[in-house]
Amino acid sequence: MARPVRFNVHPIKADIKDNISLVNMPEGYQGEGFFTTQLSSVVGLARKNSMWPMPFATSCCGIEFMATMASHYDLARFGAERLGFSPRQCDLLMVMGTIAKKMGPIVKQVYLQMAEPRWVMAVGACASSGGIFDTYSVLQGIDQVVPVDVYVPGCPPRPEAILDGFIRIQDLVGAESIRRRNSEQYKGLLQSYGIQ
Amino acid sequence: MALTNETIKERLIAKFGDQLSRFEEPYGLLTFEAPKDLNLKVMQYLFDDEELRFQFLTDLTAVHYPDQAGRELAVVYHLHNLTDNIRLRFKVFTAIEQPDIFTATQLYSGANWMERETYDFFGINFVGHPNLKRILNVDEMEYFPLRKEFPLEDQTRIDKDDAMFGRGSIK
Numbered sequence: 001m002a003r004p005v006r007f008n009v010h011p012i013k014a015d016i017k018d019n020i021s022l023v024n025m026p027e028g029y030q031g032e033g034f035f036t037t038q039l040s041s042v043v044g045l046a047r048k049n050s051m052w053p054m055p056f057a058t059s060c061c062g063i064e065f066m067a068t069m070a071s072h073y074d075l076a077r078f079g080a081e082r083l084g085f086s087p088r089q090c091d092l093l094m095v096m097g098t099i100a101k102k103m104g105p106i107v108k109q110v111y112l113q114m115a116e117p118r119w120v121m122a123v124g125a126c127a128s129s130g131g132i133f134d135t136y137s138v139l140q141g142i143d144q145v146v147p148v149d150v151y152v153p154g155c156p157p158r159p160e161a162i163l164d165g166f167i168r169i170q171d172l173v174g175a176e177s178i179r180r181r182n183s184e185q186y187k188g189l190l191q192s193y194g195i196q
Numbered sequence: 197m198a199l200t201n202e203t204i205k206e207r208l209i210a211k212f213g214d215q216l217s218r219f220e221e222p223y224g225l226l227t228f229e230a231p232k233d234l235n236l237k238v239m240q241y242l243f244d245d246e247e248l249r250f251q252f253l254t255d256l257t258a259v260h261y262p263d264q265a266g267r268e269l270a271v272v273y274h275l276h277n278l279t280d281n282i283r284l285r286f287k288v289f290t291a292i293e294q295p296d297i298f299t300a301t302q303l304y305s306g307a308n309w310m311e312r313e314t315y316d317f318f319g320i321n322f323v324g325h326p327n328l329k330r331i332l333n334v335d336e337m338e339y340f341p342l343r344k345e346f347p348l349e350d351q352t353r354i355d356k357d358d359a360m361f362g363r364g365s366i367k
Contacts, residue, residue: 101334136341137333 021077023049040178047091047117048174049079051166054090056110058097061124061156065096068159078166087113092169093146096156098126099139111146112195116181119169122148123162125155147189199280201226204248211241225285232288235271236298242275242284243303250275250284253304256311258318260292262344268292271320273300290320292343299325317342 026045028037053075057065069075069083084090087110099107111120122142125131128151130140142148149172152165180186190196201221208216208228216238218229230238242250254274261268267289276283290297299322300307311322312331319340322328330337339346 136337136339 040176041174043178044174044176047176048170051078051080051092051170051173052082052084052090053080053092053094053166054084054087054110054114056093056095056097056107058095058099058103059126061096061127064156064159065094065123065162068162073159073163075163075166078163078170080166087111088115090114091118093118093120094123095120095127095142096123098131098133099142100137101139102137104139104142104145107142108145108193117173117176119149119173120146121150121152121165121169123152123165124157125153128153131155145193147193199247199277199282201282201284204282204284207245207248208238208241212238225283227285227287229287229289232271232290232297235273235288236300236303238286239273239275239300239303248277249279250277252276252278253300253306253310254283256300256307256314258314258320258342260318260343260345264289266291269295269318269320271297271314295319296321296323298323301325316340319343 023045025035026037026041028035028041030036055062055065055069057063067073080092087093091114093111093114095107111118120142122128126133126138127142128148130138132155134140139145150165150168152161154161157165201224204226205219205228212230212234215234216228216230218227220227239250242248252275254276255272256274257272259270259272261270269290269292270287271290272285272287274283274285288297295318297320299311301311301322301324308326309331311320311325312328314320315322315325315328316330316333317340329335333341
């Protein structure tokens, strides 16, 4: 018997009318033919909806992240369509998994290779605090080598939790002033990690 | 005739006399203890002898016995005769103050990384090793983590840094 092959000859036309999610307009003054707002809100809006994450997956949290990226949970819905595998192109470092002390300098090197502005998300108990591995060989949280913006708890966290962490990163990115990276506070933070 | 534990034991005693001690056979595995200066001679004999032919080093590791004064560290060798498929195990003991043991790298090339690992975790100084440095842990580590000289976890600790394990100082 022939295999019951079905050809997709009558595809359902996607209903895109009023069905596309759009971001809200930032606050500003609007009139006929013009709209004024702060530059930082436009830049923030553009940045937060086109994040390029750099996955740094070393263990089981990385498996959860694979599910997060894939079609079911679909990180691309949040504007992170393209995962970059070169730190030079990315603006969000996602560290997922146990980081051994020997791996610490490598995480830092990847962070240093990223261009400003850059954000860091520690996914899972191990990346956040060392997790169950409170032992001589494991780094007790990646915040000992790089500054971290968002911590996602869980062992491993569910994809929903990773998405929630990503949305929090988006909030940070969207609300960030464009001068923040030049501030004394930010320079002091990097200085405390020995980063020029 | 197949080689047996009894034959090996007789040959060893005939060669080294009462310098070898504590012969045992737990689960059929011939086990004995040798003085630490004799470790290479025993291995060379087991390697070269035409009947014994222990020419494969299965494993090399160490054990820390903190209660045995003067002989705290044991280095354990597992040898294998691939022709007759028979194994043996022997140990040498050394004081923790001066953990010098002759290297087996001239005899078994596989001992190179095993001795580096044993140095890394127990601090055994393998005399004559071509490249005795840490293999698994970070180079900056100042202690030998598998020695039984670290207190158990402090239940009242506030974080999990080295200082809370009795290693290093509180910053």
